[in-house]
Amino acid sequence: MEDKKTPLLDQLEQGPWPSFVTEMKKAAEKDDSAKDLLLQLEQSYVDKKGHWKHGGIVGVRGYGAGVIGRYSDSPEEFPHVAEFHTVRVNQPSGWFYNTATLRKLCDIWEKRGSGLTNLHGSTGDVILLGTKTDQLQPTFDELSDAGFDLGGSGSGLRTPSCCCGPARCEWSCFDTLDLCNDLTHTFQNQMHRPMWPYKFKFKISGCPNDCVASIARADLSIIGTWRDSLRIDQEQVKEYARSGMDIRGEVCEKCPTKALKFDEKAQELQVKVEDCTRCMHCINRMPKAIRPGVDKGATILIGGKATILRSAFLSWVIVPFMKMEPPYQELKDLIDKIWEWWDENGKTRERVGELIYRLGMGNFLRAVGLPPVPQMVREPRANPYIFWQANEVERGEGK
């Protein structure tokens, strides 16, 4: 940064947290677009506004998604970021890499782009941050030869992601990594060629701790659970008690349904199975003593989305329990029905959660063939504006 200065950004090199400015300066030593990006960002700090133009439609042949076009609004001033497109690369399930894989990615990106990345985008993809239009096809071709593919963007299926699951978590109720990989491969067409009213996301968590925040950030949230009893190792319970843990106060009294009883005298913990809502609290507090049950599967929830247009939604339950075993046919059949109904009925830029809000859970459930069950609602409706299906009403003359 010999010719131009970045006094505001330089302040962000101070302090203990790893500085993105330091990282960008490292990249700027090798690449002019990274250098111009720093300068444009400094200008944004001065002006307190973004300097990217609206929109941008670029891509690679055969795909309608995976690349986000970006253009600087001051191309004369920052010529090397005049075109600064983002490439989304589908990550491996759970973000497990070996160094050989990362080195391959870096070699390609150093040659074809700015050298800057996000590891990772919030949907999960590897984000390759900043390249020019004429580099897109060669970048894609080289990524493809090295075994990578693009992720999703636009009004199609976005890149699915999952928690680390059974790879390194004893609570995972099914193989999140395998399901994530399977869905990604099964629905390649829906990911690369956007064809729907709007975006659609899957996220997969192995248990209700929901470490990928699927309930908040996915249209279809798949969250591991079990339907038999917690498994309690009483010897380990005693061990926790001996170590001075207040089991009654920290575990039993915090249980949302008061399903746990601790017998102080016998130093034993008992669960009332039918009352347990599988919130994970006792398991989280006593991981050596309590485990999920053995009859495992997942709860399927729908509708999670951010604020626009009609407020933020957390996903809500549509299937309380489904077994999650390859080839996941029951899940895939349900997904196909949901997409068919949404694609047929959704308005432009209407998320599936909003469509259900507009047309009603009843219509949704009938369309996808799911039975209404009490677990779908927190409480029954409070108003009496109830629709009846015509065939449910006895038509009597003069009755």
Add this chain to the structure above:
Amino acid sequence: MGYIDFNGQQYEVDEDGFLADPTLWTRELAVFLAKNEEVELTDEHWKIIDYLVNYYKQFGIAPMVRKMVKDTGFSVEKIYELFPSGPGKGACKIAGIPKPTGCV
């Protein structure tokens, strides 16, 4: 913003090559725009282009992909066969209608 030269006339286009003023679009210009997309226009291409142009004239927006598939009878796969950059970047650009916006 940039310009393309065609038939001795200059047409304003944005960075992505979309026509700035859709009213300047002509069938001859479409052939020229198609070359930039490496597309040789056949009757099947024209069926989609004419459909898009008419839809845009009538409604002022591009149709949703499902609508396009239903109305033209071409599957999404077929549309990508005809326009390798897809219905938005490919077909809409050649048909001279404004580029898709939003969270692309």
